[in-house]
Amino acid sequence: MISQAFAARRAMGCSALVPYVTAGYPSEDATVPLLEALADAGADVLELGIPFSDPLADGPTIQASSFASLANGTTVERVLDDLAAFRARRDTPVVLFTYLNPVLRFGVDRFVRAAVDAGASGLLLTDLPTGADPALESVLIDSPLDLIRLIAPTTPLVRVPDVARGGSGFLYYISRTGVTGARTDLSDSLASEVEAIRAAVDLPVAVGFGISTPEQAAVVGDVADGVVVGSALVRRLAEEGIDAGAAFVASLRAALG
Amino acid sequence: MKNAPPLPAAARADADPESGRFGAYGGRYVPETLMEALDEVTCAYAEAGADPAFRAELAALSADFVGRPTPLYQARRLGAAIGHPSVWLKREDLNHTGAHKINNTIGQALLARRMGKRRIIAETGAGQHGVATATACAIFDMECVVYMGEEDVQRQALNVYRMELLGAQVRPVRSGTRTLKDATNEAIRDWVTNVRDTHYIIGSVVGPDPFPRMVRDFQSVIGIEARAQILEKEGRLPGAVVACVGGGSNAMGIFHAFIPDREVRLVGVEAGGQGLESGRHSASLAVGVPGVLHGSLSYLLQDADGQVAPAHSVSAGLDYPGVGPEHSWLRDSGRAEYSWVTDDDALNAMRRLSQFEGIIPALETAHAIAWVIEHGTDQEGPIVVCLSGRGDKDVAHVARLEGRDHLI
Numbered sequence: 001m002i003s004q005a006f007a008a009r010r011a012m013g014c015s016a017l018v019p020y021v022t023a024g025y026p027s028e029d030a031t032v033p034l035l036e037a038l039a040d041a042g043a044d045v046l047e048l049g050i051p052f053s054d055p056l057a058d059g060p061t062i063q064a065s066s067f068a069s070l071a072n073g074t075t076v077e078r079v080l081d082d083l084a085a086f087r088a089r090r091d092t093p094v095v096l097f098t099y100l101n102p103v104l105r106f107g108v109d110r111f112v113r114a115a116v117d118a119g120a121s122g123l124l125l126t127d128l129p130t131g132a133d134p135a136l137e138s139v140l141i142d143s144p145l146d147l148i149r150l151i152a153p154t155t156p157l158v159r160v161p162d163v164a165r166g167g168s169g170f171l172y173y174i175s176r177t178g179v180t181g182a183r184t185d186l187s188d189s190l191a192s193e194v195e196a197i198r199a200a201v202d203l204p205v206a207v208g209f210g211i212s213t214p215e216q217a218a219v220v221g222d223v224a225d226g227v228v229v230g231s232a233l234v235r236r237l238a239e240e241g242i243d244a245g246a247a248f249v250a251s252l253r254a255a256l257g
Numbered sequence: 258m259k260n261a262p263p264l265p266a267a268a269r270a271d272a273d274p275e276s277g278r279f280g281a282y283g284g285r286y287v288p289e290t291l292m293e294a295l296d297e298v299t300c301a302y303a304e305a306g307a308d309p310a311f312r313a314e315l316a317a318l319s320a321d322f323v324g325r326p327t328p329l330y331q332a333r334r335l336g337a338a339i340g341h342p343s344v345w346l347k348r349e350d351l352n353h354t355g356a357h358k359i360n361n362t363i364g365q366a367l368l369a370r371r372m373g374k375r376r377i378i379a380e381t382g383a384g385q386h387g388v389a390t391a392t393a394c395a396i397f398d399m400e401c402v403v404y405m406g407e408e409d410v411q412r413q414a415l416n417v418y419r420m421e422l423l424g425a426q427v428r429p430v431r432s433g434t435r436t437l438k439d440a441t442n443e444a445i446r447d448w449v450t451n452v453r454d455t456h457y458i459i460g461s462v463v464g465p466d467p468f469p470r471m472v473r474d475f476q477s478v479i480g481i482e483a484r485a486q487i488l489e490k491e492g493r494l495p496g497a498v499v500a501c502v503g504g505g506s507n508a509m510g511i512f513h514a515f516i517p518d519r520e521v522r523l524v525g526v527e528a529g530g531q532g533l534e535s536g537r538h539s540a541s542l543a544v545g546v547p548g549v550l551h552g553s554l555s556y557l558l559q560d561a562d563g564q565v566a567p568a569h570s571v572s573a574g575l576d577y578p579g580v581g582p583e584h585s586w587l588r589d590s591g592r593a594e595y596s597w598v599t600d601d602d603a604l605n606a607m608r609r610l611s612q613f614e615g616i617i618p619a620l621e622t623a624h625a626i627a628w629v630i631e632h633g634t635d636q637e638g639p640i641v642v643c644l645s646g647r648g649d650k651d652v653a654h655v656a657r658l659e660g661r662d663h664l665i
Contacts, residue, residue: 053564056442057288100549105563129289152290178450
C-alpha cells in the first residue's frame with residue numbers, strides 16, 4: 001500500500017506528501033474528520049501519532065499536542081477505532097507513529113493484529129532503532145505492517161543498509177539532528193545526503209524534521225521521494241483548526257507538483 | 258600510578274557488554290540519531306577503563322578533590338536506640354559537594370574530555386547531580402547546561418543558586434510533571450540536537466547502555482571501600498547493606514562489590530510517598546510493570562495504556578517513575594530485595610539521625626535510615642547504610658513543610 005502510493009507519485013514525476021497528525025487532537029473527536037480532510041487535500045500517506053506521556057524525540061509543538069490529546073482521553077484502543085472508521089471511508093495508507101512503551105503495554109502481538117484489523121499499513125517507533133531488540137523487531141518485520149526505519153544525519157553512510165534492514169514502505173530520513181519541529185532553514189547538503197542514501201538502499205526515501213512551508217517542501221521534493229510535514233501542520237491545527245490544516249496540506253501538495 | 262584502583266568494568270560487569278542488558282532489562286531504546294553517540298561513548302569508556310593514565314587521573318581527583326576514601330562511621334546512638342550493636346554509615350555525605358554524585362560526574366567529565374566534547378548537559382532532581390556536574394565542568398573548563406523540573410527548581414532553590422555560582426546554566430523544565438522525569442526528557446532532546454559536540458552526563462544508573470553500567474562502575478568505589486572498611490573494623494562481612502533507590506546509583510555503587518558475597522543481604526529502599534495505596538509514591542520496583550522509558554527497559558510506574566504515571570516523593574531525588582535496569586534484574590533474580598518507606602518515615606528518620614548522630618542526612622538518604630529504624634533491630638550481623646548525601650539542601654524545604662517558613 002505504502003510503496004504503491006510512493007510509486008504512483010513517482011510515475012507522475014513528483015514527490016509523495018506525508019502529513020503527520022496527533023490522534024485525538026485538536027479535539028477528542030477530530031481524528032476521523034481530520035484524516036479525511038487531509039486525504040482529500042492530497043496526502044499520499046498519513047502518519048497518525050498515538051500520543052505518549054514522554055515524547056522525547058518530539059519538539060514543543062508535538063509535545064503539546066500529545067499532552068492535550070492524552071488530556072482529551074485518547075487511548076490506543078480509541079486511536080485504532082478511529083483508524084478503522086477512517087479506513088471505511090478512504091484508502092489513503094496510514095502509518096502509526098508512536099513510542100515503544102504503549103505498544104509493549106498493549107502487547108506487541110495483540111497490537112500488530114489490532115493495527116492490521118483497523119487498516120494500518122505501517123508502524124514507526126521512534127525509540128526502536130535498528131538492532132535495539134532483534135526479537136521484537138522480527139515480530140514487526142514478519143507482520144503485514146511496513147516497519148518504517150529511520151536514518152539520522154549522524155548515521156554513518158556505511159551503516160545505512162544495516163539500519164534500513166527489515167524496513168519496508170519507505171525510509172524516513174531525519175534531515176537534521178534534533179527533535180521534531182518547524183524550522184526556517186534547511187540543510188545545504190540535503191541533496192547529496194539523500195542521493196547517497198538512495199544509492200545505498202532500495203526503498204523510497206522520505207525526508208522530515210523541520211519542513212514548514214510549501215517552498216521548503218518543493219526544495220525537498222526535488223531531491224526526495226517523499227516529504228514529511230508534522231509540526232508545521234499540527235501548529236496550524238492548534239491555531240486555526242482542521243480546515244486551515246487541510247488548506248495547508250493542499251498548498252504543500254500544489255508545491256510538490 | 259601504583260595506587261590507582263582498577264575500574265571494575267570488564268572484570269566485574271554483570272551486564273552483557275554485547276547486548277548492554279542485565280537479563281532482559283536495559284538495552285538501547287533511543288532515537289536513531291543517538292546510536293552513533295552511544296557507540297562512541299561505549300568505545301571511549303572501554304578504552305579509558307584499560308588506560309592506566311585515565312585511572313590514575315580519576316584516582317588522584319577522587320583523593321585530592323573529592324576527598325576519598327570516605328569514612329565508615331559507627332552510628333552508636335542510633336544503634337543503641339534500635340537495639341542493634343553494629344550500625345555503620347558509609348559517609349558519602351562527606352564527599353566534596355555533599356553527595357555520592359560527584360564520583361560519577363568526575364569520571365564522565367574525564368571521559369568527555371577524552372572524547373573531545375566541550376559541552377556537557379545533565380538532568381537533575383534534587384540538584385545534587387547538577388551541582389556535581391557543574392563542579393566537574395568547572396575543573397575541566399567545560400560549558401555546562403543543567404535541566405531541572407520547575408517544581409524541583411522551587412523545592413531546591415539553594416542548589417539552583419549553587420549551580421549558577423559554579424558557572425552552569427540551569428534551564429527550568431515546564432512540560433509534563435515538571436520534575437526529574439521531564440528534566441530527563443529535555444536533556445535527551447538537547448543531546449539529540451547537539452550530539453556532535455555534547456556529552457550527556459546521566460546522573461543515575463538509568464538511560465541507554467552503556468550508561469547504567471558506566472555510572473555503576475564509577476559509583477562502585479563506594480562498595481569497594483565499604484567492604485574493606487567493614488572487614489577491617491568488624492572482621493566480618495555485614496549482615497545487610499542498605500541504600501535508598503530512586504534511579505538507584507548510590508545503591509548500585511554500594512551493592513556491587515557485595516554481589517558475590519551471597520550471605521550479605523542487599524536492601525534497596527524506595528520512596529513510598531504517601532503510601533502505595535495512595536498512588537502517590539515512587540516505588541517502581543514494588544508496584545511497577547516493566548516498560549521502556551529514557552532508553553532502557555526496566556520496572557516503570559505506568560497506567561494500563563502504557564502512559565508513564567506521575568511519581569511522587571517528598572525528596573526530589575527519588576521522585577522518578579523508573580529505576581535502573583540492573584536493579585530490576587537484581588530484584589527478579591532475588592539477589593537484592595527492595596522495600597519502601599513513606600514520606601513521613603523519611604522525615605522522622607532525618608530528624609532522628611540528626612539528633613542521635615549529629616548528621617543531617619539528605620531526604621533521599623533518610624529513606625534508608627528509616628528502613629534501618631523500622632527493620633534493623635532483628636538484623637543479624639553488622640548493618641552498613643549508604644549515607645549518600647547531606648541534608649543541608651533539604652533544610653529549607655523541610656522547614657516549609659513544618660510551617661516554619663519564617664525561619665527561611
